[in-house]
Amino acid sequence: MTPKILRQLWSVVENSQTKTLLHMDDASLVQWLVKQTTTQALLDPNETDFLCDYIQSRLSLIRDLAYERQC
Numbered sequence: 001m002t003p004k005i006l007r008q009l010w011s012v013v014e015n016s017q018t019k020t021l022l023h024m025d026d027a028s029l030v031q032w033l034v035k036q037t038t039t040q041a042l043l044d045p046n047e048t049d050f051l052c053d054y055i056q057s058r059l060s061l062i063r064d065l066a067y068e069r070q071c
Contacts, residue, residue, distance in 0.1 A: 012036045021066035030055045
C-alpha cells in the first residue's frame with residue numbers, strides 16, 4: 001500500500017464525524033472507512049485487503065482519536 005493511500009485513510013478519519021467513528025461496530029467501521037478511502041483512490045484487491053487489515057489493527061487508535069476530538 002502506498003503512502004498516498006495511508007494519507008487518504010487518515011484524512012478520512014480526521015474529517016469524519018466523531019459520532020460515526022464511535023458508534024459503529026468494528027466490521028461496519030472497517031467497511032465504511034475502506035469505502036470512504038476507495039472513493040478517492042482506485043485500489044486493487046490486494047491493496048483493499050491490506051487496507052482492511054491495517055484499519056482493523058488501528059481501530060483502537062481511530063476511536064481514541066475520535067473520542068479525544070469529542071471532548
